[in-house]
Amino acid sequence: MDAPGRRDLIERYVAAYNAFDVEGMLATLSADVAFRNFSSGQLTAQSDGKEAFRRLAEQGKALFSEREQTVVSLREEGESTVVDIAYRGRLAVDIPGGPVAGTLIELTGQSEFSFGEGGITRLVDRS
Numbered sequence: 001m002d003a004p005g006r007r008d009l010i011e012r013y014v015a016a017y018n019a020f021d022v023e024g025m026l027a028t029l030s031a032d033v034a035f036r037n038f039s040s041g042q043l044t045a046q047s048d049g050k051e052a053f054r055r056l057a058e059q060g061k062a063l064f065s066e067r068e069q070t071v072v073s074l075r076e077e078g079e080s081t082v083v084d085i086a087y088r089g090r091l092a093v094d095i096p097g098g099p100v101a102g103t104l105i106e107l108t109g110q111s112e113f114s115f116g117e118g119g120i121t122r123l124v125d126r127s
Contacts, residue, residue, distance in 0.1 A: 001115045006081050007074060009120055010113055018068050022057045026050055030118030037125045065092040065101075072108075080122075083111045087127070 001009075009028045016024030035053050037045040047053045067089035074083050087107050094100045109127030113120050 003076055006113065006115055009115065010071070010074070010081060010083060013120065014069050014071060020061050022054060022061060025057055026054060028119050029053060030116050030121045033120060034122045039127050063091060063093060064089045066090045080112050080114045083113065085109050085111055
């Protein structure tokens with residue numbers, strides 16, 4: 001997949017994420033997509049396959065009353081595209097031992113996307 005095709009998929013994924021549109025997110029993914037999320041270097045979530053990703057996406061959707069990823073920059077690194085992201089979200093629920101509903105979370109991170117014939121085949125988020 002060429003760079004413009006990759007960017008289009010990333011833009012569609014981010015727009016669907018921001019709109020809480022799980023079906024739209026899934027439409028950009030391959031059937032065997034692998035997802036990993038790291039926070040402060042620790043693996044905090046993972047899924048393998050579209051249905052497992054759907055379950056995680058539905059759980060994540062329920063945690064926030066509003067959320068927005070903003071693409072700060074994109075760069076091609078071999079077979080992957082690395083995206084610098086600014087993130088902002090407001091919690092919809094209390095997190096046990098953590099912040100309470102209504103708390104605004106702002107952070108920066110990176111998302112690494114890999115691609116295949118069926119769409120995005122791997123997504124690694126780091127914050």
